[in-house]
Amino acid sequence: MAYLVSHPDEVKIVSKRFGQSAANLDRYLELDGYNAVQKALAMEPDAIIDEVKNSGLRGRGGAGFSAGMKWSFVPKQSAKPKYVLCNGDESEPGTCKDRLIFEHDPHSVIEGVIIAGLAVGSRTGYIYIRGEYRYLSVIMQKAIRDAYSRGFLGKNIFGSGRDFDIYWHGGAGAYEVGEESALMESLEGKRGIPRIRPPFPAVVGLWGGPTVINNAETLASVPHIILGGADWYAKLGPPKNGGTRLFCLSGNVEKPGVYELPMGYNLKKMIYDVGGGIPNGRSLKAVVPGGSSTPCLTADEIDISMDFDSVAKAGSMLGSGGVVVLDDAQCIVKFALRTMQFYQHESCGWCIPCREGTDWLKKTLVRLHSGGGLKKDIDNMQYLSENMLGRTFCPLGDAAAMPTIAFVKKFRKEFEDHLEGRPCPYEKQGVVEQLPVLAH
Amino acid sequence: MPDVNLTVDGKKITAPAGTLLIEACKAVGVEVPSFCYYPNFSLQGACRMCLVKIEKMPKLQTACTTVISEGMIVTTDSPEIKQARKSMLELLLGNHPLDCPVCDAGGECELQDMTFSYGAAESKFMEAKNHRDEQQWSPVVFFDRPRCILCYRCVRVCGEGMDVWALGVQNRGVSSIIAPNKEDHLECEECGMCIDICPVGALTSGAYRYKTRPWEMKHVGTICTHCSDGCKTTLGVRRADAGMEIVRGDNRDKSGTNGDFLCIKGRYAFDFANHEDRLTQPLIRKNGRLTPATWAEAVALVGRKFAEIRDRNRGDAIGVVGSTRTTNEEAYLLSRFARTVLKTNNVDHHRTADFPAFAAALRGKPGMTASMAEVFTAPAILLIGNDPTEQHPLLTWQIRNNVRLHQSRLYVVNSRPIKLRRQATKFMQIAPGAESQVAEFLAGSGDPANQLISSSADKSAWTSLREKLRTEQNLIIIFGSEISGSAVSNIVRFGSAISGTKFVCLGDYANSRGAADMGLYPDLLPGYHPITGNTEFHREWGEIPPTTGLDLPAMVAAARAGNLKALYVVGSNPIGRMNIDPFAFSNAFVVVQDMFLTETAVTADVVLPAANAYEKSGTLTNTCGDLQLVKKAGDLTGVKTDFEIIVRIAEAMGFDIHKLVPFGGGTRADMGQSRGAESGEADRHAVWLEARGLEPKLSPFDSMAIFDEIQRLVRSYDVSRMNLLAGNSQHTSLEHAGPGAAHKPESIVPAKDTLFTSGTLGRYSRALQSVIESHEAKHSEVAAD
Amino acid sequence: MKFSDQFEARFAEMLPHYPTKRSALVPTLLYAQDEVGFLSDEVIAELAQRLELTELEVRNVISYYSMLTTRPRGKYNVQVCTNISCLVRGGEDILHHCQKKLGIGNKGTTADGMFTLEEVECIGACSWAPAAQVNYDYHENLTAEKMEEILEKYKSI
Numbered sequence A: 001m002a003y004l005v006s007h008p009d010e011v012k013i014v015s016k017r018f019g020q021s022a023a024n025l026d027r028y029l030e031l032d033g034y035n036a037v038q039k040a041l042a043m044e045p046d047a048i049i050d051e052v053k054n055s056g057l058r059g060r061g062g063a064g065f066s067a068g069m070k071w072s073f074v075p076k077q078s079a080k081p082k083y084v085l086c087n088g089d090e091s092e093p094g095t096c097k098d099r100l101i102f103e104h105d106p107h108s109v110i111e112g113v114i115i116a117g118l119a120v121g122s123r124t125g126y127i128y129i130r131g132e133y134r135y136l137s138v139i140m141q142k143a144i145r146d147a148y149s150r151g152f153l154g155k156n157i158f159g160s161g162r163d164f165d166i167y168w169h170g171g172a173g174a175y176e177v178g179e180e181s182a183l184m185e186s187l188e189g190k191r192g193i194p195r196i197r198p199p200f201p202a203v204v205g206l207w208g209g210p211t212v213i214n215n216a217e218t219l220a221s222v223p224h225i226i227l228g229g230a231d232w233y234a235k236l237g238p239p240k241n242g243g244t245r246l247f248c249l250s251g252n253v254e255k256p257g258v259y260e261l262p263m264g265y266n267l268k269k270m271i272y273d274v275g276g277g278i279p280n281g282r283s284l285k286a287v288v289p290g291g292s293s294t295p296c297l298t299a300d301e302i303d304i305s306m307d308f309d310s311v312a313k314a315g316s317m318l319g320s321g322g323v324v325v326l327d328d329a330q331c332i333v334k335f336a337l338r339t340m341q342f343y344q345h346e347s348c349g350w351c352i353p354c355r356e357g358t359d360w361l362k363k364t365l366v367r368l369h370s371g372g373g374l375k376k377d378i379d380n381m382q383y384l385s386e387n388m389l390g391r392t393f394c395p396l397g398d399a400a401a402m403p404t405i406a407f408v409k410k411f412r413k414e415f416e417d418h419l420e421g422r423p424c425p426y427e428k429q430g431v432v433e434q435l436p437v438l439a440h
Numbered sequence B: 001m002p003d004v005n006l007t008v009d010g011k012k013i014t015a016p017a018g019t020l021l022i023e024a025c026k027a028v029g030v031e032v033p034s035f036c037y038y039p040n041f042s043l044q045g046a047c048r049m050c051l052v053k054i055e056k057m058p059k060l061q062t063a064c065t066t067v068i069s070e071g072m073i074v075t076t077d078s079p080e081i082k083q084a085r086k087s088m089l090e091l092l093l094g095n096h097p098l099d100c101p102v103c104d105a106g107g108e109c110e111l112q113d114m115t116f117s118y119g120a121a122e123s124k125f126m127e128a129k130n131h132r133d134e135q136q137w138s139p140v141v142f143f144d145r146p147r148c149i150l151c152y153r154c155v156r157v158c159g160e161g162m163d164v165w166a167l168g169v170q171n172r173g174v175s176s177i178i179a180p181n182k183e184d185h186l187e188c189e190e191c192g193m194c195i196d197i198c199p200v201g202a203l204t205s206g207a208y209r210y211k212t213r214p215w216e217m218k219h220v221g222t223i224c225t226h227c228s229d230g231c232k233t234t235l236g237v238r239r240a241d242a243g244m245e246i247v248r249g250d251n252r253d254k255s256g257t258n259g260d261f262l263c264i265k266g267r268y269a270f271d272f273a274n275h276e277d278r279l280t281q282p283l284i285r286k287n288g289r290l291t292p293a294t295w296a297e298a299v300a301l302v303g304r305k306f307a308e309i310r311d312r313n314r315g316d317a318i319g320v321v322g323s324t325r326t327t328n329e330e331a332y333l334l335s336r337f338a339r340t341v342l343k344t345n346n347v348d349h350h351r352t353a354d355f356p357a358f359a360a361a362l363r364g365k366p367g368m369t370a371s372m373a374e375v376f377t378a379p380a381i382l383l384i385g386n387d388p389t390e391q392h393p394l395l396t397w398q399i400r401n402n403v404r405l406h407q408s409r410l411y412v413v414n415s416r417p418i419k420l421r422r423q424a425t426k427f428m429q430i431a432p433g434a435e436s437q438v439a440e441f442l443a444g445s446g447d448p449a450n451q452l453i454s455s456s457a458d459k460s461a462w463t464s465l466r467e468k469l470r471t472e473q474n475l476i477i478i479f480g481s482e483i484s485g486s487a488v489s490n491i492v493r494f495g496s497a498i499s500g501t502k503f504v505c506l507g508d509y510a511n512s513r514g515a516a517d518m519g520l521y522p523d524l525l526p527g528y529h530p531i532t533g534n535t536e537f538h539r540e541w542g543e544i545p546p547t548t549g550l551d552l553p554a555m556v557a558a559a560r561a562g563n564l565k566a567l568y569v570v571g572s573n574p575i576g577r578m579n580i581d582p583f584a585f586s587n588a589f590v591v592v593q594d595m596f597l598t599e600t601a602v603t604a605d606v607v608l609p610a611a612n613a614y615e616k617s618g619t620l621t622n623t624c625g626d627l628q629l630v631k632k633a634g635d636l637t638g639v640k641t642d643f644e645i646i647v648r649i650a651e652a653m654g655f656d657i658h659k660l661v662p663f664g665g666g667t668r669a670d671m672g673q674s675r676g677a678e679s680g681e682a683d684r685h686a687v688w689l690e691a692r693g694l695e696p697k698l699s700p701f702d703s704m705a706i707f708d709e710i711q712r713l714v715r716s717y718d719v720s721r722m723n724l725l726a727g728n729s730q731h732t733s734l735e736h737a738g739p740g741a742a743h744k745p746e747s748i749v750p751a752k753d754t755l756f757t758s759g760t761l762g763r764y765s766r767a768l769q770s771v772i773e774s775h776e777a778k779h780s781e782v783a784a785d
Numbered sequence C: 001m002k003f004s005d006q007f008e009a010r011f012a013e014m015l016p017h018y019p020t021k022r023s024a025l026v027p028t029l030l031y032a033q034d035e036v037g038f039l040s041d042e043v044i045a046e047l048a049q050r051l052e053l054t055e056l057e058v059r060n061v062i063s064y065y066s067m068l069t070t071r072p073r074g075k076y077n078v079q080v081c082t083n084i085s086c087l088v089r090g091g092e093d094i095l096h097h098c099q100k101k102l103g104i105g106n107k108g109t110t111a112d113g114m115f116t117l118e119e120v121e122c123i124g125a126c127s128w129a130p131a132a133q134v135n136y137d138y139h140e141n142l143t144a145e146k147m148e149e150i151l152e153k154y155k156s157i
């Protein structure tokens, strides 16, 4: 069970039922549950799409694509069944928000899936939850069963004459499967290798049918938009960045936790006010603002608004909402190595630049961190990352390259400090470097 | 399809809508490098070598997955693209073992070539490389994992192309690995296509590994000598003590109808040629034992004995058994030799299909035989009988990929659930032997015979099949030896009523069709003309005995009765293959031309060591009637081609060989085909010719000399000589065939070969034997559990 | 091959959720593994047959997912996250502590078959780091002492 926190600056929308036993359907109904679906049932599909478009809701899975726009790409007519797929694979290091939604408010996801289905003319949804989240799968499966038992799912939902089915689906440990096309492969019982695009999932997706894929938080936001209205939602954040976000504050902060803050909340404030600052009298070295795939920001780059466009302007990405804070006792080389170890382990291996690039970078980082590095290794890492960037089959390669480029650029000195036999200046005395290799 | 206009590197080009950018570029000579892209297989986009710039797209795009669109502006060469290609190679080489000096693929490796063209001169890599040991997956397939670049070509050719699905991808990331279906070994059809298609040396051939370097071989594109499909195989030959040794068979010459395809036999089963049991000296039975002799001695003996018997007992005391594996020229020559020199019509061969009935049914019908190429494009195919996966691997490849790539409709009628049913729109299982009833039902309008009705195929299923087939256009009907005699005419009658129908009649050996076409029958001359008629052959060949000769069973009976005094067996093993009593010919003078001491050869009085089809030139006709050129690849001192042996025997019989082989005309030089350039054979010929006062210009052993006559007298063989010599297959039809003949169905003895057997020849192929053994070993393991 | 009634019920319920049989593969493999302990040859053959796949195909899938294994593991699979959020809060110390305590390395299993230790990627507990999972149970805000208690507790059940 994850722990809840709170802060006065929070605007609780997606998290408004957290801690209130809303996984219980009766309780959920007391808390406005399933009103949004009923409202949506009375709306024209295009009206639902417009509402979501106008709300400025952008994907919470990482890429920040307009949800309403994505839905509008689904063809009205389709010979093959259409699907809604909720991405609950949550595996981006630094991210732990969908977990809370599934645990505390599973029905809001169900509602979101149904509404998305009504909008695009689908009658089947899947909620994919990563394999490690077994207890959440149990909660979600019960929620689905309960919804069926009340006629909220199945035939003739809410007596509307419309049918809608939702099924749970579970993963088994693979980050890449969070990538939307790999997610579909996994759901179809295959290895999580991404698909060639175009065609995009909205046109050719699961089993060849048009498929809307959204992150769990994105979908859980939808019922609130339907009830509260697009305007209200849009105004919570800066232009084109509607609503709130679950920020997963982690690392070297006094009060880590998942906080729901309005889009555009200041990052510095998030760290020092909401998070209570850096513990043990230490100072801030760097922040990874949106999950491990996003380029880090240095201490003097954090006075920015946490919305998609502002963070992009600052040279990074809002990503999945995982804000990882590093104090000045952290070794950037070690941090870069652990990041690359992750991508090397999680690369699906399909394409050359990602498969080989992550392996090569990891090997170089291991060597460099243990003191066996040469000056040219630093340039070489830069070279390799830049040559992976934008050339891989799916964005995982970019996700590995981008942070590396930032680490090397922004903390070059720290890499140099490790060169030519010098031990890591941050490593505790007496601890021998023995990084266990994640062999598969 | 409408055309699309686009610009590539400033050039305006046009290509049909739906074309992939990489293909559109290739078509106008713009090379876009690729590893994972392979025409006709699913797209991967994995190697990222084909990245190009498309205007309005922020990132470089893969040309292999991009479909061209109107107005597209593409750049395939810029500093950015150069850098992308270079870095891709650097990344790939990072974990590549770079053991090129010992790698089988060294010298013919796409990674080497690509690095040469697009790569970086200096290496940035200084990390330890990932390593795993080499594995043997089957007797013929080895896998060197570190060399693998994960282009997934092998996986696709095995699954999509072969429908075998024996290769998969396991693990992920840098641990990703190509894996065989049985954890540490393969259970598959052993076609070896994965090896050919591998761009590097990750998959290597058990038969060829570490034997030589690619540049030390000469490569000769010729036709496979095993089944009757006629795949082109490229033989790699190397100088050896006793001539030229064939060390490799593969598919680097993709110009045959088989394109990318080769089965285990075409790829590995050339090795019978190097078997240590090969005969290299004539043998003469002396005091009951076969004893080595000289060619002069042996030929003189045979000539004398044949002449004696012919003159004493008349020609019909001599029987001749021809071959289904020798060239058309040899079969034709043998037919002519038998009739005009031996003066006998007792001529037969191992029949595996009723070609005479087929010829009779198609006589006068133009364009009704399908070529192997057409089997890949026909919109619909009806297959009755046979098990092509085992017996006709190329035909199966054509059918399967026609279904996959062109959505052809396949209808299968078979007494067994053959593998091709997986591609079938409709599969009808029937009782064994009911094939002729199917033919009768299809040709008629009534109900299906009771034997055809089963729980899975009731009356209406049969009627609707017939109806469906009648609505097809350009159907190809393929049938096995189960359909013979009147069933053939029924099938042809049925098909002729459907617009555009063509037929394929399936025989079993490399030149079964040619043996039939060249008249190795007691009652038929070349071209299915009756022996009793008054044909051009009667006019040109001189006197031909006027009555039908004995077929093989009748020759056996005659020998038993003491009436058959001599038997001449050319490249055939009737005792081993056709259930003939080994003592049947004990009282006759038996001459056998063969590579090995077969069951038939051990009973002979004279055994003459023959060259095989890889050691000679000439033409072969596949079961569809596609005529193709064979080229001399290997050479073995001591052996002679059947052509040469026949001519020498004729000469030894005192026959004027100018009347047998129209050589010396001077205009039809053999273009070097019959003489291996490496072998010194040309010199030997010159010596022989000069010793006999003959013109050294054209040898009487040059099969091309008689090919002129075949082209003239067997009218369907009148195809473009130029195209033939250029290595293209030339389809022959049966429109101008003679009337054929009705034969007893029992005279057809199917070879019943499987993927891993090949008549007598297969027993001498180590590759085939080792695969059979390994498959049997695995079965007994399972049985023992 | 015999699975529990619960597995069979789940399997029977899941199949009709998809238009193709193989779609049920990944979750089914995990449930089967939970029951048998690992994905034995027998399990692979059985599921391949049920879902109309080749065994190779099933193996290809198994080897892709890091939670699936074809080798037996200890009764308790101790999965310590050392990914970034855990790293900066001492995740590696927890891992090293477990190694010392259990006397095994990464992916090792104790001689008594009780514990397998595994360094894992982010398990979605970043805000409560460092964290570990023992089988499916989360343990968060760990310290070396806390981890030790947890291991003791499992040892005793």
Ligand SMILES: Cc1cc2nc3c(=O)[nH]c(=O)nc-3n(C[C@H](O)[C@H](O)[C@H](O)COP(=O)(O)O)c2cc1C
Binding pocket: A058, A059, A060, A061, A062, A063, A064, A065, A067, A087, A088, A089, A090, A091, A092, A175, A176, A177, A178, A179, A180, A181, A213, A214, A215, A216, A218, A219, A394, A395, A396, A399
């Ligand atoms: C390597 C990779 C991993 C991803 N993992 C996740 C994930 O775990 N959860 C998620 O919601 N989206 C993930 N995404 C993003 C998805 O591809 C997709 O954009 C998202 O599910 C769409 O939903 P949204 O528009 O609501 O964000 C990942 C993308 C990539 C490239």
Ligand code: SF4
Binding pocket: A176, A194, A346, A347, A348, A349, A350, A351, A352, A354, A355, A392, A393, A394, A395, A396, A397, A398
């Ligand atoms: S970038 Fe390439 S190897 Fe990496 S996960 Fe994507 S497809 Fe797989």
Ligand code: FES
Binding pocket: B033, B034, B035, B036, B037, B044, B045, B046, B047, B048, B049, B050, B051, B062, B063, B064, B065
């Ligand atoms: S050929 Fe295009 S990615 Fe390999």
